[in-house]
Amino acid sequence: MGIMRNCLLTLFCIALLMAGCNKSKEVSIPSPGPNSLFTETYPLPEASRKVMDGIYNVTAGNELFGDQVVLKWSRKKLTVMCSDGHYLVLDVGQLDSVIMIQGYWRYCYNDNTGIASAYIARDEGGKDIIEANPHPGQIIIRGGYGSKGNEINNPLQFVYLRPISPSVLNKKFSLLAHRSGGRTSDHLPVSENSIAMINFTEGLGSTGIEIDVQLTSDGVPVLYHDADLNIRLTQKGPVSGPINDFTYLQLFYLVRLIHGEHIPRLKDALYFVVDSTLLTDVYLDMKEKVPSIKEVIPIQKEILQRAKEKGRDLNIYIGLPSQDAINDFMSQPDYQKIPSLCELSVDDVVRTNSMVWAPRWTEGTQDALVAQIHGQGRLAWTWTLDDVDWIKEFINNGQFDGILTNYPFIAGYYHYIREN
Amino acid sequence: MKRIIIIGLFFLVAAWNAAAQPGDSIPKTRSHYTLAIGTGWSHYFANMDIVPARNVQKEFIGTSFRFMWEPEYRLSLGLETGFYRIFRVDSALTSEYTMDARMYMVPLLLVIRMRIVDNFYLSLAPGIAVQFSQIKGIGETISSTQYSFANFEACASYLYPLNKRFVIGGEARFLYIGKTNDYIMSLNAVFGVKL
DSSP: OHHHHHHHHHHHHHHHHHHHTOOOOOOOOOOOOTTOGGGGOEEOOHHHHHHHOEEEEEEESHHHHOSEEEEEEOSSOEEEEOTTSEEEEEEEEEETTEEEEEEEEEETTSOOEEEEEEEEOGGGTHHHHHTTOSSOSOOEEEEEEOSSTTOOOEEEEEEEEEOOOHHHHHSOOEEEEGGGGSOGGGTOSSOTTSHHHHHHHGGGTOSEEEEEEEEOTTSOEEEOOSSEEOTTTBOSOSOOEEGGGSOHHHHHHHOOBTTSOOOOBHHHHHHHHHHHOOOOEEEEEEOSSSOOHHHHHHHHHHHHHHHHHHTOOOEEEEEEOSHHHHHHHHTSTTGGGSOEEEOSOHHHHHHHTOSEEOOBGGGOOOHHHHHHHHHTTOEEEEBOOOOHHHHHHHHHHOOOSEEEESOHHHHHHHHHTOOO | OHHHHHHHHHHHHHHHHTSOOOGGGOOOSOOEEEEEEEEEEEEEOOOOSSSOGGGEEOEEEEEEEEEEEEOSSSEEEEEEEEEEEEEEEEEESSSSOEEEEEEEEEEEEEEEEEEEETTEEEEEEEEEEEEEEEEEESEEEEEEEEEEEEEEEEEEEEEEESSSSEEEEEEEEEEEETTTTEEEEEEEEEEEEEO
């Protein structure tokens, strides 16, 4: 009896330990499938898209999406931003005078997701949108969403209330998405710090990104967050250990990010930003283990020159997170002219002539210091703010010019819904 | 639901185990220390996403060293270390590049061992490990070291006393390396000496 009991106890402990070591589950984006009517639609022109931007009342589906939502177009997706962390990422096309909409919804704090499909009838705003009427009489989006799998079983209806306030649109407020657009740990369909994520993030409502910069052993700045190659961020492969130990070529051939992407070079990522997105701000978070500012400055300069040639409104700031980084930065020639972002004190911002002051959000709204920074013609951003209540507090009662967050759609909701 | 079942099972086993020990725990030996050396076959359970399992060399010779404190009772405590080659990957990546990647490991584990019946033991051992990897074939050879802090070993041993001082036997062990999510098993021949 005693032997059996001890064996069982041993086996139970092993089972418990092994169960605890399982990798977290994947969350796949639901898809309407190949028979969707959507495949027959044409893309909406830019002018028509702007008509759809605005504040909408939720008249069906408010148990999930709240009473009001913000609809905002990005480069190629329509994002529906809700007050509590729900969001929808939608594709929109036109078929005759009907606007067809489909995509998925997701809740950012857990893995809940489902399909969404809707339309705007011709006489319920479809005609106004297609004709790009800047003052639409009414827009009613009717459809449904699913709560499990690909089945649509709940009604959805958004009714246009008002446009986004011109004073809000004209005020530059940066919605900066963390780790090139979103975290791997939030079970997004693409990997953090990848070019795929940069391509994906505008659909979440972001207007800028923060990316993590590390240096390979042969001096190539690459995008990667952790100090070492690990199974949290990369697929299981033959290479592991500190990322700074390996050359770029070794990383290219032997390492894949968790969704199969390569670890990108900073240069390639920034070329993608300038050539293939509408993002306006890039915050280069310099990881401290290996100084990389000297290698990053020429890349920053090259990309900013390209943006200028293309007439792109793009800012790239080198992050200065520590006194060592500041010392390294200030040892560079003409450092005062290099666009930078300082995370330390206001005095350090002045010393480094940083364009942006970026204190962590836990230090509060710091209204007096933010006003001082504004008085010097600089910007103030805060990081990394993910809680709904705090995002609301900082946007409604703070004076910051941007928020770095893993959930840009929440910050977007509270920003765009303001009346002035 | 799965969590509730696991928690329920935990309390069930805990309650069962909380009963008083029966009288069979009368000491059979005196407290002593044992040093044991084992060596034998080790096998890596290839689980790489980006390298096919057929391209991974998985069979190696591994070595273990155990230092145990064995009191008069069933349970004994000790430290274990060893040296294991985990895998070797040797393949052509492109017409231009080949790769030779190897990983080795030195664990340091706290062993909790229980004598189940005479000469037969089960042990569990959590601990740390140092992992060494070496990459050849793309540019310069890179050697890299990292630490794994969440490792676990389960081991079944049969140790036959040759006399009052020496034991021989065999061990089957399963080792999990948390940092890299690697698993190996080994079958070792063991020689031990009571100090």
